Amino acid sequence: MGRKLDPSKKLKKGPGKKTRKQQGAETELAKFITDEDTGSKRLSSRARKRAAKRIQSLKKPKDVAEEKPKKGFTDENSKWLKPSKRKRKIDEQESEDDSDEHWEEEDDDEEEEEKVVEKKGGKDQQKKGVKGVKKEADDEDDDDGDDDDDEDDDDGDDDDDEGDDDDDGDDDDDDDDMVDDYGVQDDSDEAAEDDSDGEDLLPIERAAKKEKKQKKSKAPDSDEDDDDEEDEDDDEEEEEQESDADMDEEDELKTNIDEEDKFRLPKPEEGLLPLDLKAIYQRIKDNIDLLCNFSTKREEGKDRADYISLLKKDLCTYYSYNEFLIEKFMDLFPLSELVDFLEANEIHRPVTIRTNTLKTRRRDLAQALINRGVNLDPLGKWSKVGLVIYDSSVPIGATPEYLAGHYMLQGASSFLPVMALSPQEGELVLDMSSAPGGKTTYIAQLMRNTGVIVANDANAERLKSVVGNIHRLGVTNTVVCNYDGREFPKVMGGFDRVLLDAPCSGTGVIAKDPAVKTSKDEVDINRCAHLQKELILSAIDSVNADSPSGGYLVYCTCSITVEENEWVVDYALKKRNVKLVPTGLDFGKEGFTNFKKFRFHPTLRLTRRFYSHSHNMDGFFVAKLKKFSNIIPTAPPGNEDEKAEAPETTAATEAPEEKRSNSDKTKKTVLNKAGGLKQENKANGTAVTKKAIINSQGKKELHTGPKKAKVAKMDGETVKGTEAKKATDDGKASKADTKEGSRFEKKQATKRKTPMKAKNRMGKNKFNKLKHMLQKQ
């Protein structure tokens, strides 16, 4: 703390130690204080100090002006600019030269002073901010006190001077430390003369004033080293950031921009400078920062592409990716997220487990594991069976609970497609790509071991793990087989739900398999996409659209590229009678509807993407499709003429399909009838008999939508008419029919007679075939 000013104290005089001691502010200030400053008022200690400072600064400009004539302002401005100029110069000088010049100005140069000030001012000297006189005074007190306290007795003599010098230099510096007033300090001196403490102006106003002055002073100041760089490059920033911290930033930005200027240089000459990783990382950060504020920070003559190509190269080097993948990611993510994403790919996602509700409850399992010394937590609101493992004293994959099948090690993102699929009890479900069996067993536990699950995988080796997991978790309703997924509708179809976790390039799980970083390129992605398209078509064909409780397909991948995800789903939408439905997952990013050159169906919004950096789970994509008709369109759906003319051909092509055999057979019988009854008119009566015959054969009327309409047309009846007659219509079908019906009614009205006559003729072979089939029945 500072010594209290006490004028009544006697000063010691003489050669002794006590006279050499610092007398206290009162006496020391007295040397500086003149009448003009103190005036009539009895000033407080701080006021006195301020007054002293003012006088000091008045003296200095003369010195400075002499030393640095090149800095001189125009005569017009010199008067009112003087104080600020002076201050500025002090600051500048502080900033330029840590010690010497600064102290030359001082009246009392002491080495210790320099040291002290260097200590304090070393950091601060970079600063440009100058604080209000008042605040300087405050800091001065503290400084003095600190100095006094800190200094040894050896420095006692110098303390006086120090205090004085502190007034000059440290005040600014320390004030800069303490308060950020947008660099208005230069103004404050002038203002102080006008306004007692310079307080009347708001800091912002002061800053504005200072700005003006600085702009004017820019030209002469530009000779100064630091000033040059600051003024030239970052006027805005300079003005904005006047506090100490900002001063440091400024210099950083300054140096950053210098570096970025230097970024360009290596390219033409020698490629990238082989810097160490840290430097590359810094460069990446700076580059991204620049690209985000391109207009302000760009270098003249260099366009965005240059910076971006440099960024790409740096990212490739730093994170060890090949260029192809980095380009892909740059397309997918905005620059701000890109680094987050790449960083997230370096570290593993937390280990998660799924409780096997067939054997235990999550509560009990958590308790048992905690007793073994595992640190865990529930996975999140969205899952009732998930647990995340933070750390464990026992190996999680080998506890007796694991062996007893109470839980399964499974990534959090793998929960999602099964949740989206939501299989019901008693259904027939297909998992086309089931290894290692995590999703299959989850499906089984959701179905409570009822119904049947077919777990398929093309790889026989990995299938063993499926079998193992199924047995371990106590799943009893599963058939495990080893087919190529593309064979599927032939082998068996008519599933209520199908899950296709397609083999993919694995760009979402780089954390698990870093080899992906360098091994994937254009060809791989396209190959995967091609396979996925084939698989999704097979999967769709294996779903039974007329299933009472289902008709759903979930397509998912652990990849984040658009070619493997949205493009494949879009392809399926075009090729088959399916539509997208909400996945039921309320978090995650929506899928893209537009991406670079692709334009997808708007319902692609219903798909979901998950990323490692935003959701803390492996990169994933989930899409849920509903099949609304079992017909495979041979032409783009919605083309009525083609549909109308091609019922025969479709019937013929669908003949080999097994699961749709029911509907096919009825269709054929209808055709047969049509052929046989060509003489008859299309009165309702005949239609009834026809229908009655068909129904009596015990076949389910499975016609929906367009097929129904076609059939109806063959019979020469309106769709609605046939609806009324059909005994086994289900609500859905009829709804679909009414929509379709309206389309076809008009046509039928016009074409009523012609189709019958035109199409009554059937090929001999077809007729015989049908005859045989009927006879069998």
Add this chain to the structure above:
Amino acid sequence: MSIGENIKLLVDRPDGVYCFRLHHDRVYYMSEKILKLATNFSRDKLMSVGTCFGKFTKTKKFRLHITALDFLAPYAKFKVWVKPGTEQSFLYGNHVLKSGLGRITENTMQYQGVVVYSMADVPLGFGVAAKSTQECRRVDPMSIVVFHQADVGEFIRNEETLT
């Protein structure tokens, strides 16, 4: 390892009729529903149906697999409970010593098939009683009381052999 008349309980279950089928020398236990569907698949492509109970060795002996544990455990007539410390040892495939024996069903004959449980009533595997209950009481702590036949640790150790 005999469950006696309880075999009937395995076949006629409230949720349908179950059956055993032989496929590739392995015996599978499944409901008839699954059986029907499994006929869709060609023999060489079919890997597993329902639950595998065991297999016939080359010499046509029947070896019961650990995978049957869930089904047999509830019907087991003779059970052996093992102390917590010995759990891990058993799961590694070691026999159970007298020192590790917790409880044993009364009237267990020698060489009787038993189901091994942990003290928390979690089934651990199958075994064969090396000594009858009476003898177990008298014998010294270091002698074997249950021969190891199958344990759940095999899921990890012998994944390959499950199919």
